[in-house]
Amino acid sequence: MQFNTYLFAVFFAVVIAIHRAPLPWGVKKWALLVESYIFYAAWDPAFVVLLWASTVIDWYVAKAMARADDPARRRLLLGVSLVFNLGMLAYFKYAGFLQQTLASALDVVGVSWTPTPLSIALPIGISFYTFMTISYTIDVYLRRAAPARSALDYALYVTFFPHLVSGPIVRADELVPQFETPRQATSEQFGWGLALVVLGLFEKVVLADGFFAPVVDRVYGTQQVVTLLPVGTVDAWLGTLAFAGQIVSDFAGYSTCAIGVSLCLGFYLPENFRFPYAAIGFSDFWRRWHMSLSTWLRDYVYIPLGGNRRGPTRTHVNLMATMLIGGLWHGASWTFVVWGGLHGLYLVGERVVKRLLPEPGVALHVLGWGVTFALVCVAWVFFRATSFPQAFAIVRAMVGLGAPASAHANLAVALVPLVGLIGMHFVLRNQGLERAVERTPWPVVATLLAAMTLSLALFPGVDRAFIYFQF
Numbered sequence: 001m002q003f004n005t006y007l008f009a010v011f012f013a014v015v016i017a018i019h020r021a022p023l024p025w026g027v028k029k030w031a032l033l034v035e036s037y038i039f040y041a042a043w044d045p046a047f048v049v050l051l052w053a054s055t056v057i058d059w060y061v062a063k064a065m066a067r068a069d070d071p072a073r074r075r076l077l078l079g080v081s082l083v084f085n086l087g088m089l090a091y092f093k094y095a096g097f098l099q100q101t102l103a104s105a106l107d108v109v110g111v112s113w114t115p116t117p118l119s120i121a122l123p124i125g126i127s128f129y130t131f132m133t134i135s136y137t138i139d140v141y142l143r144r145a146a147p148a149r150s151a152l153d154y155a156l157y158v159t160f161f162p163h164l165v166s167g168p169i170v171r172a173d174e175l176v177p178q179f180e181t182p183r184q185a186t187s188e189q190f191g192w193g194l195a196l197v198v199l200g201l202f203e204k205v206v207l208a209d210g211f212f213a214p215v216v217d218r219v220y221g222t223q224q225v226v227t228l229l230p231v232g233t234v235d236a237w238l239g240t241l242a243f244a245g246q247i248v249s250d251f252a253g254y255s256t257c258a259i260g261v262s263l264c265l266g267f268y269l270p271e272n273f274r275f276p277y278a279a280i281g282f283s284d285f286w287r288r289w290h291m292s293l294s295t296w297l298r299d300y301v302y303i304p305l306g307g308n309r310r311g312p313t314r315t316h317v318n319l320m321a322t323m324l325i326g327g328l329w330h331g332a333s334w335t336f337v338v339w340g341g342l343h344g345l346y347l348v349g350e351r352v353v354k355r356l357l358p359e360p361g362v363a364l365h366v367l368g369w370g371v372t373f374a375l376v377c378v379a380w381v382f383f384r385a386t387s388f389p390q391a392f393a394i395v396r397a398m399v400g401l402g403a404p405a406s407a408h409a410n411l412a413v414a415l416v417p418l419v420g421l422i423g424m425h426f427v428l429r430n431q432g433l434e435r436a437v438e439r440t441p442w443p444v445v446a447t448l449l450a451a452m453t454l455s456l457a458l459f460p461g462v463d464r465a466f467i468y469f470q471f
Helices: 006-019 025-041 045-067 071-108 126-141 151-159 172-180 187-220 233-264 282-286 291-305 312-330 334-356 362-384 388-398 409-428 433-439 442-458
Strands: none
Touching: 006 025, 006 233, 025 045, 025 151, 045 071, 045 126, 045 151, 071 126, 126 151, 126 172, 126 291, 126 312, 151 172, 187 233, 187 388, 187 409, 187 442, 233 362, 233 388, 233 409, 282 334, 282 362, 291 312, 312 334, 334 362, 334 388, 362 388, 409 433
16 A cells, blocks of 8 residues: 555545544544554455564563573573564565576686575565664663553554655654554644645655656666666766756655654654755765664664774675664665665765865865765766666766667656755755744645646556565
8 A cells, every 4th residue: 555546545544533533542543553554464364473473572582581580581581582583584675686697607707506596475564664673672682762662652663654665764652652552633634644645745756756767768778678878978977967867756656755744643653854965965865865774774874884983894884784774674676776886985985085175165065965865866876876887888878878869858857846846945954844834834835735636646656666666
């Protein structure tokens, strides 16, 4: 069940009606839990079993760790949680990738092995809820947090439907306390939540699917048909710039919808995007892009590896390792690993350059933004491409080594919404959306909301899942 469907609109109306009914808080929480399972089961009911298993195991592991004083027993319990969760993730998401990687490695040393392809369906959202449950047990192990007092509250934390399949990756201490006491949105919260849902759907349906996706597909090909034809320099840049617009509109659109839906129920989810295309520098970019993942990687990978506490060389190694893991988290493909590795190199290079340059002025800030955005777009090539040959063909074209002529002059249509998108990122860079709305006269806000709602009604419908559903 996707946010951009009429089925979800009906589902959400029923959820709101039950949540606002004069029922005991415990009954409402049970209703939310059942509704969340229904939401998830709409894709494949069988995968609900994995949610149950993850929830039950980590609930009992955390309880046992909190009671245990023996360090060895606590480590054993944490190991149970990590082995189960990472093992489940490895099997469903990476088994085929590991099989093919092993076959390729054997081929290099002259051993021919043709493995039987594995037909393992990827449970939607598994990367997100696995990271959530891992963070919970690690925090309990480190005594940074106490285990949830209520099994129902913990189950809701794992399965709460707005964030379940594509985040944000919420920490237990951000959400579990909200389930402990009755919550119902005020009229102001409900109105702002609906406005966020409209904005998120506009980003997804109109911008990502309507303007950007057709241009991207013309250059990179659809999921069914991947283009390996010679690509001109202009086409390569236009297709990649369009994907830059598509990925942020698609994923930020989902996060905005999730935050809005939660707010309509009286719950707060953390911000996940903070206008990343206005970033000046790559550390600034990762403070703004998929913030719940970047902070998770910082707290559970980068800092445990030593962070920046052991000298420049070790810091650079830790950055690279963290970003490579972040790339692999996104998908079972070496192209995602390269995408993560490029961002690791960018972060390392930024640290080196900052030590050499004087205090930046306006000119250096402008140059810094241009370099940041251009290199982020180069990395997006490996994120979008389905193979290294395709990725290298696009990159060669981007540096002027592609086909001599542009094949699709009409691809430039994507530049107009992209320029507008980047402009809005800069306008909102330092003040945020809510503060900007507060400063804007209400007739202007109402007109913009009406225009977005009308565009959703009039725009041609395209059946496209949110991109991050595949992760």
